[in-house]
Amino acid sequence: MHAHPKHKTATPPGRRRRIAALGAAVLAVLIAAVSLAAPAEAHTTKPTIVLVHGAWADSTSWDKVARQLKDDGYRTVTPELGLNSVAEDVAIVRTAVDKISGKKVLVGHSYGGIVTAGASYGRTDISAFVYAAALVPDEGDSIGSLGADFTPSEAFGHLIFTGEPFASPAFIDPAFFHQYFAQDLSNRQAATLSAAQLPLNFPIVTTPSGPVGWHNVPAWYAVSGQDRMIDPAQERWMAARVGATVVEYPTASHVGGITRLASQFTALIEHAVRSTRVG
Template identity: 35%
Template sequence: MHRILKTAFVVGALAVLAAPAAAESAKPTVVLVHGAFADASSWNGVIARLEKDGYPVVAVANPLRGVKSDGDYVGRIVAGIKTPVVLVGHSYGGAVISEAAAETKNVDALVYVAAFAPDKGESAADLSGKFPGSTLAPTLAEPVALENGGKDLYIQQDKFHEQFAADVPAKAAKLMAATQRPITEAALTEGAPGAAWQTIPSWFIYGDADKNIPAKALGWMAERAHSKETVVVKGASHVVMVSHPDKVAKIIEDAASAK
């Protein structure tokens, strides 16, 4: 019995000594936030690669109702995660992560994937119109009236492939068009209440054939945020995470492993 107790004590002591090393080597959780006219499945290819490399992942169902309310929702999810977080946003989701991270303490890095990185008071509409090139407006369907007097916006399904996902196979783009989630018109014109990229290191990736947000606007936002790494994918559409999940996963892992 004495020998068994002694052995148990040694094993327990070794476990305690090993715990700090294990904690130090643990990977941060990657939280993915989709944008307008998309859903969390747009991250599927990225998720598969991150999980293969050992990263825990949460893909949030972004409400797409308003920057402040969406940011608060994502912030509550992030605050409930007991590890450091790499917060990733696509398109309008960039404005959401900028707000969410401003209200939480465990976000170590921000990754903007063809995404808005607004300063306080700036809206998605402001930034997409800052430089010429966006062709989104003419492709929007007739707005859906909401009970509060607002409007929900969709992209016309027959225009979705060319506008939103030109470098995605037609069959996949057709599914994306049918399952797209609407965003309120108010969300796209709401000024950002937070700009976490001012204090949290940021990474950017986007395609040079983006028709929703002009590549020049995306590059300008990356430069303004003093991006740690900016990747421009030649020929990539607005959904670069769908058409080039390997490149998007790579920059997320770069952000996660940065010291």
């Protein structure tokens, strides 16, 4: 018995053209659907978030905020300050920013606000400033002069100097760190932050700031309502002077706004990005 060979039926040219046209139409619809479904962010490059730590801290104080920003698709940079001089720290941050392409958002905690002010001078690539319990100087201001009309921190009576008092690097006595720097954190969390302290060279306190770059740049400021390092009234005054949009964390310690309340502060940074994005 012989098998009969199968014969393929030729598709008429007109039908082939209709099939090709239908395929092209379906492909066009799919492409359009994908384009509509893609978030607007896909067409806009996010700025890099530069997180600048304060005195008696190091870059690990930003760990929770940095992790959440990265989870949300942001690139972060956390330069390590030397805390030897204002000029040296400004140069450290300026060098870090120079290596980043595109727009940047500068975020400063505490003394980090002094540093971001100087490092941003003369730049056009800073889209926003975000501050957490930060010192924000104008040209000629020092840490000491900014606090002259406000309640000073009792923590200054509990410094351990590595050399001549008030002329050398100093730590906050670990026995008092929790009480003044991080009273809203657990003993374990405060001890971890205390162990990470970098000493502040005390002459920084009286060093006047050079030209600053925050004028005419949008700013957001998170006030720590229970700050025992910087008078919350001083924080409100500095925020008003820079024209910042202000939020307040009523129960936050000096560092609580970027640790215990890291999620809220991360959301504030991302709000600043959305508010200043072009395109």
